[in-house]
Structures are given as C-alpha cells and as structure tokens.
Amino acid sequence: MSAQDEVARFAALLRELKGRTDRSYGQLARRLGMNTSTLHRYCAGDAVPVDFAPLERFAALCGATDAERLELHRLWLRAAEARRRPRGGAASETTQGPDASPETAQGDRPATPSLGEQPDSSPDLAAARDSSHAEEPGGGDTRVVSGPVGHSQGPAPQRRKRVAVAAAAMCAVLATVGSLSFLPDERKAAGSGAVGAAEGTRDSGTGGGAGPARSVAPTGSPSASRSPSPSPSPSARRGGNGTASKAPGPTGSATAPDDAPAGPPPLTWSVNDHAWSYGCGHDYVVAKPPAQVPPPPVPQDARTWAATQGAVHGGETLVELSVQGRSDTAVVLTALRVRVAGRSAPAPGNAYAMDQGCGGALTPRYFDVDLDKDRPIARAVAGNDAGTPIPAVRMPYRVSATDPEVLMVTARTEGCDCRWWLELDWSSQGRTGTVRIDDRGRPFRTSAVEGLPHYEYDTLNRSWRIRND
Structure with a gap:
C-alpha cells in the first residue's frame, strides 16, 4: 500500500470520529489546545502529528470506543511511517559532496509539528536540530540518521563546518526573538534590534503613588543613546502624561494633577x-x-x-x-x-x-x-x-x-x-x-x-x- 493510501485511511478515521460530534473544528481545536487549521490538516490528510497524545484526546472528545482508539493508533503508526519513507519509495543512502545542501541529507519528516512545537523557520535550523539528535560516530565519515534509513554525509570536517554554521544561525535567530519579546509594546511597533537595546525607561511620580509611570524615549532620539538616565520631564514629575496618577496628601486624600481632565460630574x-x-x-x-x-x-x-x-x-x-x-x-x-x-x-x-x-x-x-x-x-x-x-x-x-x-x-x-x-x-x-x-x-x-x-x-x-x- 502506498504512503498516500496509508495517510488517507488515517485521515478518513479522523473525519469519521469528528462526524459523531456536533462540535466544529474550532471548538475541538480549542479543547485540544491547537490551531483550527492544524486539526483540519490532520483530518484532510495533509499532515500527520508527530506524537499520538493529541489524537488520544481527540478520540476521547469524539466518544471513540477502545477498539476504535487501538485502530486509530495503528493507522497513525502506519501513516507516520509512510511519511518518513524516502520519496523514491526505497531505503537507500545518498552520499553528499562538499557542496551538498542540508536538505538532501534529511529524509521526509512529518509536515505538521505536534502541539506547542513551532515549524522550522529555516533549513539551517532544521539541519542543526536533526544533526544534534542523530549523530553517530564512524571510522572515517560521520553518518546522520534521519528516519528509519540513514544517509551518508561528506567528510567529517566539512559536515562539522555546516553544523557549526547552522548552530550559529539558530543562536542568532533565538537571540533576536528573545530580545524582542522583552521590549515594551510601543518599542515593538517603533523598531527592534540595537535601537531597542539602547533605550531605557525611567520611573516618575511622587510619594507613594499608585505606581511608577513609564516613560520611553522616541526611537532614534539622542537621549536614547547618549543619556542612560535622563532627568524626568515636568509631566513625568506630576505623575506621567497627566493621567490619574495621584499622590496621597498628609490626610490620605488623593489630589489630581493640575492637567488631569475633570470629566463630567458623577x-x-x-x-x-x-x-x-x-x-x-x-x-x-x-x-x-x-x-x-x-x-x-x-x-x-x-x-x-x-x-x-x-x-x-x-x-x-x-x-x-x-x-x-x-x-x-x-x-x-x-x-x-x-x-x-x-x-x-x-x-x-x-x-x-x-x-x-x-x-x-x-x-x-x-x-x-x-x-x-x-x-x-x-x-x-x-x-x-x-x-x-x-x-x-x-x-x-x-x-x-x-x-x-x-x-x-x-x-x-x-x-x-x-x-x-x-x-x-x-x-x-x-x-x-x-x-x-x-x-x-x-x-x-x-x-x-x-x-x-x-x-x-x-x-x-x-x-x-x-x-x-
């Protein structure tokens, strides 16, 4: 039976189980903790999950019997195995030359990641991940096992050089993403990278106010690079932007700033x-x-x-x-x-x-x-x-x-x-x-x-x- 037929039988059983419930793809996806499009791709046969855990929860939500869960597990194993087979249909090894690209050193992997896993954004990241999990020492060459059948690589020094380049690229991407995740919202919209790292924040307010007001210098302004701790502006000293920041007086009563909007009477x-x-x-x-x-x-x-x-x-x-x-x-x-x-x-x-x-x-x-x-x-x-x-x-x-x-x-x-x-x-x-x-x-x-x-x-x-x- 061809790989396409194995995946089609697996997807057909998913659609049959989904048809027993009155829930939509979106409702089921929310219960499973995945994207609606990902679940739809599983049921359409466009992708096969890399582990059985989401399918187990899917079967429970659809009210599958024990026998149907076993059958679903069997079909999932066959579909996953079929997706890992080489496109040529036979298990063979391909020797790569010095200029071979990382993609030719890998077998076909599942099209869609499991829950919580993000798809690879570049071939270098994919090569580095697979290489880190599948290295096997050899006599003169090093082999990388991808799927049930391994593929021989080029000479060890060249392969190590490609792995090092891929790992460096992955670290650069992760460092950039990590730095952006810690930026304030307004900085994400204004810019990123070194400009974001050069800018600082400062606290303002008086006494024991409700909380510090955050003031961020505009992107590319001289104060962002020359002055790490500038003195607060008059509006910052009053509580920041003239909003409802208040400082308690001697008797505990709050006094609004001078430029705070009065608003209609209550x-x-x-x-x-x-x-x-x-x-x-x-x-x-x-x-x-x-x-x-x-x-x-x-x-x-x-x-x-x-x-x-x-x-x-x-x-x-x-x-x-x-x-x-x-x-x-x-x-x-x-x-x-x-x-x-x-x-x-x-x-x-x-x-x-x-x-x-x-x-x-x-x-x-x-x-x-x-x-x-x-x-x-x-x-x-x-x-x-x-x-x-x-x-x-x-x-x-x-x-x-x-x-x-x-x-x-x-x-x-x-x-x-x-x-x-x-x-x-x-x-x-x-x-x-x-x-x-x-x-x-x-x-x-x-x-x-x-x-x-x-x-x-x-x-x-x-x-x-x-x-x-």
Whole structure:
C-alpha cells in the first residue's frame, strides 16, 4: 500500500470520529489546545502529528470506543511511517559532496509539528536540530540518521563546518526573538534590534503613588543613546502624561494633577421651580389688571401659565430639586449654598393667588432660605406627617443611581425683587465639585407682595376678586 493510501485511511478515521460530534473544528481545536487549521490538516490528510497524545484526546472528545482508539493508533503508526519513507519509495543512502545542501541529507519528516512545537523557520535550523539528535560516530565519515534509513554525509570536517554554521544561525535567530519579546509594546511597533537595546525607561511620580509611570524615549532620539538616565520631564514629575496618577496628601486624600481632565460630574439633577405649597397654594406677581389675567392653571401647567403672563414668584419660590448619581457609586452631597445675584425694589403689579385656601396633613421637610438677609443660607427644616416628625436633611447626604433624593427649597422675601441660584457641592471617589442649580440657565426670581393688591379666583362667577386676608 502506498504512503498516500496509508495517510488517507488515517485521515478518513479522523473525519469519521469528528462526524459523531456536533462540535466544529474550532471548538475541538480549542479543547485540544491547537490551531483550527492544524486539526483540519490532520483530518484532510495533509499532515500527520508527530506524537499520538493529541489524537488520544481527540478520540476521547469524539466518544471513540477502545477498539476504535487501538485502530486509530495503528493507522497513525502506519501513516507516520509512510511519511518518513524516502520519496523514491526505497531505503537507500545518498552520499553528499562538499557542496551538498542540508536538505538532501534529511529524509521526509512529518509536515505538521505536534502541539506547542513551532515549524522550522529555516533549513539551517532544521539541519542543526536533526544533526544534534542523530549523530553517530564512524571510522572515517560521520553518518546522520534521519528516519528509519540513514544517509551518508561528506567528510567529517566539512559536515562539522555546516553544523557549526547552522548552530550559529539558530543562536542568532533565538537571540533576536528573545530580545524582542522583552521590549515594551510601543518599542515593538517603533523598531527592534540595537535601537531597542539602547533605550531605557525611567520611573516618575511622587510619594507613594499608585505606581511608577513609564516613560520611553522616541526611537532614534539622542537621549536614547547618549543619556542612560535622563532627568524626568515636568509631566513625568506630576505623575506621567497627566493621567490619574495621584499622590496621597498628609490626610490620605488623593489630589489630581493640575492637567488631569475633570470629566463630567458623577450626578444628575432636575429642577421644578414652579412647585406649589401642598400642591395647591402659590402666589404670582403679574403686571396686568384682573380682567386680562386668565384663571389659575393646574399645577402641572404653572410654568407655561407664568411664562405667558410674565409672572414672577410672589413672596416665595418653592424649588423641587431631584438629585441622583449616574451609577451605583455613591455621591456625597456635602453642602447646599445660596447665591444672590441681585436685589431691587419689588416688582410692580398685582398678586394673584392660585388657590382658595388649602392645606394637608403632610408637611415635607425642606430647606428654608431668607433672601432678605445679607448672606442667606439654606437652613434644614424638619417635616411632619400627621403628627409624626420627619427628620430634616442633614449634610453630608449620600445619593446614587438607585438611591435618589428630592430636596425641597423654600426661598422667601418680604422686601425685594431677588435674583438667586443654588450651588450644590459634591464629592465622589476622590473628586469634588460644585454644580449650579438655576432656572434653565437664568437665576430664580422672587419678588415681595407686601402692599400689592391680592386677588383670588371666584370659580362661581369665573372672575378674579380681592382677597380678604
């Protein structure tokens, strides 16, 4: 039976075993720890493995019986033997002359290496490997056994010279590959060889930072060859490239470098500055006579109503501030502050009440702000639920994406037309910041109603009337 037939029978059994499983070549190759193309070459008869270990695991994955494993082992032996036969079909010895190439001194070897073995990259490496394993001393000549039949070589001095050249070539290749494997990734892309060996690295950072920052000189730069230990650059002294390298301060807190990007705040918020007391009571100052003012809106339409009438919050502004984190990481709200942008005389017009008197058993907790003070502050006030106290919000306060918080702020005045906004300080994972809370980019506005005509809406007559307080 020819060598091709032996290999074909071996490959046919591999394909039969593979057909019993629903796994692809890629799935089987991953389980066997080999390349998909290598396994496909075995099953196609293009290659024969040099050892039986991967075939044993292949048969186990495919559910082969003991008899089929024995048959697979027998066919593998015959296929491997057939691949080692000389191409001429007979066992013969060939005498090489002084100029013969190393390839003619070797028999046919398996086409594909076993698991973990890399194919020879040059004939010299192959000749050196086979020669190191198959030297046999002789009387006048030296014989190299490759496969079941040996081939006679030329004179011993010439063969030793070729082996020495091959070994030197192999050492040079291995040295180059080994040096490249220890280079940093950026150096592999920039260059190799002597240039890579001449370049060095340096550590930077301060104190007990998270770790040293690595700085590599550009390929071919003078500092790479002339200065083995250059002084760190200013960016390296700050932590390298302006990234998140931080040095702990005296109290253990981390401070970001000057050029570190701030990034977006870790929290989000929404504002409703047209909230009404108890959901029904509120006053607006409108510079129009009662006949030109439409009836009070429902609370959800208060913003639209006020915008169309040019209305200003009368006496107080109730701001409903919803705050939550952008992730499950906690964000600590450290302070809520008030900034007054300006004060002027109360706005002219009439005060229009949005209710006929309302109340409820629930008084939510809130922050009280007196805008008439020179330096107003947001003072936390406790709430009440049918006689049960609701504790006031105490800063610092923690929020996250799954734990939001609604903060109520009541800002009041009795003597000015005040323009103001809120500032909310936050802290999270070593970062701190302040967000401005305002009326869509403009300050909130609250005007006093003392001395102004006060109207309420008569639903029976569908008109505004003077309110008797």
